[in-house]
Amino acid sequence: xxxxxxxxxxxxxxxxxxxxxxxxxxxxxxxxxxxxxxxxxxxxxxxxxxxxxxxxxxxxxxxxxxxxxxxxxxxxxxxxxxxxxxxxxxxxxxxxxxxxxxxxxxxxxxxx
Amino acid sequence: xxxxxxxxxxxxxxxxxxxxxxxxxxxxxxxxxxxxxxxxxxxxxxxxxxxxxxxxxxxxxxxxxxxxxxxxxxxxxxxxxxxxxxxxxxxxxxxxxxxxxxxxxxxxxxxxxxx
Numbered sequence: 001x002x003x004x005x006x007x008x009x010x011x012x013x014x015x016x017x018x019x020x021x022x023x024x025x026x027x028x029x030x031x032x033x034x035x036x037x038x039x040x041x042x043x044x045x046x047x048x049x050x051x052x053x054x055x056x057x058x059x060x061x062x063x064x065x066x067x068x069x070x071x072x073x074x075x076x077x078x079x080x081x082x083x084x085x086x087x088x089x090x091x092x093x094x095x096x097x098x099x100x101x102x103x104x105x106x107x108x109x110x111x112x
Numbered sequence: 113x114x115x116x117x118x119x120x121x122x123x124x125x126x127x128x129x130x131x132x133x134x135x136x137x138x139x140x141x142x143x144x145x146x147x148x149x150x151x152x153x154x155x156x157x158x159x160x161x162x163x164x165x166x167x168x169x170x171x172x173x174x175x176x177x178x179x180x181x182x183x184x185x186x187x188x189x190x191x192x193x194x195x196x197x198x199x200x201x202x203x204x205x206x207x208x209x210x211x212x213x214x215x216x217x218x219x220x221x222x223x224x225x226x227x
Contacts, residue, residue: 032214043218089154093214098168100216102154
């Protein structure tokens with residue numbers, strides 16, 4: 001079946017450090033891939049997306065590339081800030097976006 | 113755009129009682145989703161509406177759960193005869209059929225505690 005696996009947290013980094021959060025997927029058909037973020041006390045919100053192989057999604061300095069050959073969609077940021085502290089969820093959707101599958105989330109703590 | 117709102121924010125109930133949650137999506141959104149999230153896990157799909165039609169329901173959803181979306185506007189999720197295993201955050205999300213239809217807008221959720 002369709003599923004997403006992402007690295008466990010928490011991940012603790014110092015400000016300006018490089019961030020990678022790994023995400024791999026299993027899907028029937030051709031999924032679209034997403035990263036959602038949940039800041040403390042807020043609802044989930046879309047961070048970035050990629051709808052086909054080799055697409056790169058980017059937003060707020062974060063990037064992720066849809067790698068079909070490795071079934072991966074790793075999230076990266078070159079220099080994290082304290083304000084990036086949140087829980088990050090990798091997700092996929094197939095068949096006209098009527099269902100989304102989320103990973104278990106990775107909590108990021110950025111220390112000043 | 114006032115966002116997706118959910119009510120109540122918190123609900124504490126005793127085992128065996130019925131509970132009902134409400135979700136008000138963004139007004140022009142025709143798709144509405146219910147998800148459940150437990151501690152340390154990602155959101156788990158429960159059901160999905162397009163306008164007033166419930167088009168899909170998770171096989172994991174027991175018969176004690178029912179959702180409605182009359183007139184294609186707000187939605188309610190009812191849990192009958194609650195069990196302790198129903199304790200979770202219940203999330204509502206909405207989206208538009210118009211592109212980018214893949215962008216979900218989530219509410220802040222209803223936290224259910226079953227004692």
